[in-house]
Amino acid sequence: MTFKQKQLALYGILAVAGIAAPFVFPAYTFQITVMWVMILFAVTWDIMGGQMGYNSLGNIFFFGAGMYTCAIVQIGLYYDVAQYTASYGAIKVDFTPEQYFTGLVLGIIAAALVCVVFAVILAHVVFGLRGPYFAIGTLGVTLSAGELTGAWEYVGGGGGIALPVFPGEPDDRALMFYFMGFGLAVATFLFVKWMFSGRFGLAANAIRDDEEKAEGMGIRTMRVKTTGFAVAAFFLGMSGAVFGNMIGFIEPLEVAFPSVTFGIFMVIMCLLGGKGTLWGPVIGATLFHAFKEVTWTYMLGWQWVMLGGLIIVLVVFFQQGVLGWMQEKWPELFGIEVDEGAIATALAGPEIDERPHRGEAAQ
Amino acid sequence: MTAMIEVKDVSKAFGGIIANDKISLEVPEGRVTGLIGPNGSGKTTLFNSIVGYHPIDEGSIKFEGVEISDFRVPKIARLGLLRTFQQTRIYSKMNCVNNMLISVNHRSERFIDLFRDYPPELTEKAEQLLDFVGLYSKRKLISGDLSFGQQKLLEFAMALMNEPRLLLLDEPTAGINPTLINGLIDRLRRAAAEMGVTLFVIEHNMPVIMNLADSIYCLANGRLLAHGSPDEIQSDERVINAYLGGHYTVDD
Amino acid sequence: MMDNLSLLVQVPVLNIQLLLDGIFVGSIFALAAYGLALVWGVMNVKNLAQGDFVIMGGYIAWWLSIDVNIWIGMPAFNFDFLWISALHISTTAIPFLEFMKPAIHPIFGLPVAVVVMFGFGWFIYITIISRVIGKDMFTSLLATFGLALVISQLLNLAFGPEVQVAESGFEVNSFFDGMVTVANIRFISLILAGLLAAMVITFMKFSRMGQAIRATAQDPRAAKVMGIDTERIYAFTFALNAAICGAAGALISMIWVIQPFFGIAHSIRSFVIVTAAGLGNLPGVIIAGLGLGVAELYSGFVFGAELQQFTVVGLLVAILVWRQIQQSRHRQPVQ
Known part of the structure; x- marks a missing residue:
């Protein structure tokens, strides 16, 4: 077997294992789903931290931002969000299956896009910082986001929001979120693999090894860094949306921005x-x-x-x-x-x- | 003969220390221009001012007629004005070919190009240039594992890969085994002649610079001391005094 | 929010209360931040466990100030895993030695905290910090983050998650018809903080060790060549920092509150102050420390307690952004 074939075989085995896992170990479906989310976390962090040498302590910001964006879209499509959060538990809210799935899909898409926008804005704030200042600055951004969300009554403040309830059996729910997590992790991995096979990968590594030299050679470092940041944000935002729905209840400090x-x-x-x-x-x-x-x-x-x-x-x-x-x-x-x-x-x-x-x- | 770089009355001070004091010089296109001067005379400061590492206090720097004294490093680099470092700088955890590939010109790069592969002819060109500096056999090695002299050659090859209009070389022969220096001078000359790269070279090694340059500027204590052909500079009283630490005067 | 603002305008005396309280806590923030600037400047270690050192010092003073039943013996087989469970005594255990520890006033607990933390700092230097010096700067940040996690969790296991205060039992004075109240302990704490700072600064300026530390900070290799044992200097500096934190913690436990997980907030305060003031800028550290204390109390009063925490991190981000803008004019990134 050539190297290429071996690689394909490996991917095949992993894909089959990933698809079979919830059926073979139904008791651990939730655990394995979380593992896929963890893999996504690690792969997206590595874009900046490993390949570009920008060690962020605040990437989890996008996870929380995605989670809240998705929640607002899901609820906001059919109810007044402020009313919904204020009267939590007091009124009965129902989502039809159609409403639920439309909200979920639109929410995930919105989460990804909003996070990309956040990433582009944040890039201008944090990428002027180097080394420890970058790490501390990104940590500061995330902590601030958590505190601010906790004080934002519109989304329930520190009390959090309950997300729409899945219209179906618990087993189906677990399976659906499993495959969402699995699919996202695989998509992230493949995208990152593809992205780093081209010029982007070399530019990122050049920035890691010597950013000043890279600038001196005319590389558009800001563009490369922003792109990497935005890609990480894109996938993290979606993972946050899925994770929040899987947990069913989100609040700022422990669930959404657990820095x-x-x-x-x-x-x-x-x-x-x-x-x-x-x-x-x-x-x-x-x-x-x-x-x-x-x-x-x-x-x-x-x-x-x-x-x-x-x-x-x-x-x-x-x-x-x-x-x-x-x-x-x-x-x-x-x-x-x-x-x-x-x-x-x-x-x-x-x-x-x-x-x-x-x-x-x-x- | 047109001037590629026109430096006019450039001054730069760090705190109270005046590193460059109203320096004016010109680098003509297609030639090799030398910049010499004792340690601390402000040569590297002038280089840094030209390529945009720090702002200048006053004066103007023009590159092909464009005022660049407000531009930042990457933008100046993309105009085709490149420098190498005294302390060699390469991407030390990547292999030599990748070092070369990432050094291609970014002038007309679009966003989408970030996600494209390099065309095979670029790899070929990278290998040709590595061959040109004599590193072909090392092309797959991690560049950080190369010896200092080899890293210096690699940095030079990377600069050529960028196809600059003008290359600023900061002490290209410092730290290089004397037996290799002749080979390096030969390659610098060929780069200038065959690839149409104008060179502006800081050098401490007098035989090298006299041999290489078409005209030479000499700095001392942050001021321009003399300018002329290698022969004129060699026989210039003030230059000799500056180097020997004698009392020299600057004609004001 | 606007109500609180107008209240400040209508009753100006309240400002005095906020200002005073801000200065009292701010002086302690400045003390801890000075320690951070010391290790940062001398050995280029960014200590994220700084706040946990502070809290640890606070717990030492607090623990000494209460009556505790000291108990040494065999835990009867309900393994709570380690000796720390000795503090929550299980009734089935077999004691070898049991006595009531007398309560010590927290002011006398302070020197104990200083000594214990000095030893602890030395130990941490030898086991962890000495191995991360010279590696890239993210390493020290992460290693000390792990350390912070361990310290705060151990404190939590040992003393529980409740908020604690070391009671000093001093009088509380009222001014302006009771509009402004200041506990005597706060004045004492301010004086103690000033005294401690003066001692450390004198030590750094005039003692041989202090001079060696400053020499090492400027150029470790030159210092080494001149016969200074830099390894010992680093250990001493780190231990000194821990001791300063211990003192700050003891003061915090008397005039404010301590809790196992408050460490991270104190770490961030130290980073805010050092970033704002810059390394080796002592007046800057003092001003930034006092300023942060006042800012925090004002925002807590005006925006409510939820946003008090945000003030600290928000200020950190704001300062970093501001420094970046300032530097960008110089064609250079913030390093």
């Missing part, structure tokens, strides 16, 4: 799998989700401590991630050529980078 849970998980998953690679985020998200489920089940009460410990261990000792480690160990598997002589001379020479660290000049 210190999902927002950080994205980063950790990429690190675990190996950032800046195509499969790394996927592997990382899968491993991380398994780790999380195990600690949540068997170490209840200590799960967050374990998680914090995992972050520290990962960051301090295992930054290259699973895939990065494999690339170092077996470079030929990944089509990387190594010139032994060149490495020997490089190691013999001065190891210290003479250029000033970019983060160092604080002012």
Whole structure:
């Protein structure tokens, strides 16, 4: 079998496994759906964080923005949103199946588009920031969004909104959201794979390696960065819309803008799998989700401590991630050529980078 | 002979230190122009001002008749005015061919092109240029693993890949094995002659610059000290004094 | 919202209350921010666990100030997993040693918090921070984020999620017919914060260690060549920062409230102040700290408590954007 054929076979097996999973393990449908969303998180984070070197702590903003956009569209199509949220529980609201599905589909589309608009606007705010300022700035944006939404009565403030109820059996509901999550994750992965096969991938890597040089060579860095950000926002927005509907009830701090849970998980998953690679985020998200489920089940009460410990261990000792480690160990598997002589001379020479660290000049 | 770059009365100060003081010079098209001067005389500052790394305090910089002193780096680069760095800068985690491919000219790039593949003739051109600088056998290696001299050659090849109108080279021979210098000079000359690239070169190595340049400007203490052919510069009293640290005077 | 605004105009004395309270908490914010600027400037570590150090110091002072039944022994087989469960005693356990810890006034708890946090900071430096120095800047941010998670969760497991105050028992003074009330402890806290800051600054200026720290900050390699043990300097600096946080936390526990998950807000406050003031700008840190305290209280009063948190993060974003605009004129990004 050629490499291409092997690859196709691998994709085929994974696709079949993904489709079969909810039927083979019906008890875990929800868990596996969340895993697909996690994979989507990791893959979209890697666009900026891994491939472009812009480590965002605030990508989860788009998840929440998408979630709320979708909710507003779903409800707003048939009711007055302010009235709906204000009288939560007091009036009975019914959505016919037709209304439900129209609202859901339009909501998801709106979520994706609104998030792209947000991304383009935000790009002008945050991309002038470098290094730690970028990370902190994006974190600040997301935290602000959570706090502001909590104070926005129109969408229910801190109390949240209940989303329309699925008109059907719980099993059908679980399956529908499973395939939505699965489909989104696969679509994201394939799109990112395609996007990085062309010029975009090289431009992104060039920005990661030396942005100043990239500018000096005339690359339109702002355009590349904004595009990457918008693509991440597009898919994150849709995932937020789907996730919110799957949970059925959304509120700002824990569900929509969970900056210190999902927002950080994205980063950790990429690190675990190996950032800046195509499969790394996927592997990382899968491993991380398994780790999380195990600690949540068997170490209840200590799960967050374990998680914090995992972050520290990962960051301090295992930054290259699973895939990065494999690339170092077996470079030929990944089509990387190594010139032994060149490495020997490089190691013999001065190891210290003479250029000033970019983060160092604080002012 | 038209001037490609016209620098007129450019001044630049950092805090209280005047790095460039009313410098005026011209880089004619199709020639190799040299820029020399002792350490700290303001050569690199002038380069940075031209390519847009920092604003200038006063004066004007024109590139092919267009005032560029307000433009920023990427825009100037897309006009076809490129520079290489004293401390070589390449994309160190990508392989050499990819380094070359991403360096193509972005002048007429449209948004949709971001999602296109590179045409095969571009890869071919990249490999030709790598061959031109003698890195063909290393083309698949991660560029960060190359030796310093090889990285310097790669940076030069990347600049040529961009098809610039004018290339500013900041000490192209610094840190390069002396035995390789002749080869490098030869390639710089050929680039100028065969590819129609105008060169503006900062260089400390006197034999190299005297050999390479058609005309030379000499800076000292942020001021223009002298201008002339290599022979004139070599015999100029003020230049010799500036280099030897003697007392020199500037004719005001 | 407009009601509250007009109230401020009609009853100007209220402004005095807000201003005073803002200055009291702001002085503590400035203290913690100074610590952050120290580790940031000296070793280029952005400590996201800064606020959790503060809260930890607060819990030390608070825990010392209450009566606790200290209990050492075998947990009878209802494994709560670790010794921390000793604080919530299970009745079936077999004690080896049991006594009532006397309550210590939080002001005396402060030096204990300082010492304990200094040791804790040194320990954290050796185990974690020493391994992330010199790696790219995102690494220290993430590692300390993990640390923040661990600290806040351990505090939660140990002391529960309730809001705590270390009671100082001092009098409360009223002015303007009771319109303005100021607890004595707040004045004491302000004075203590000022005193601590003065001590740290004197130490940095005149002691040998302080000079070595400043030398290392300027050029670690040169310092190393000149025979300074930079590794020890870094450890000391980080420990000093933790100690400063411990003191700030003890003060916060007396004049405000502490809770295991309040750490992140304090971290962000420190980042806001340092970003606004810049590194190595001591007057800037003080002014920004006091300003933030006042701004927070005003917005809490005018917009309501929900938006008080937003003020902090909103200010952070605003400052970053403003700095970016300022820098963009210089053809350079914010670094």
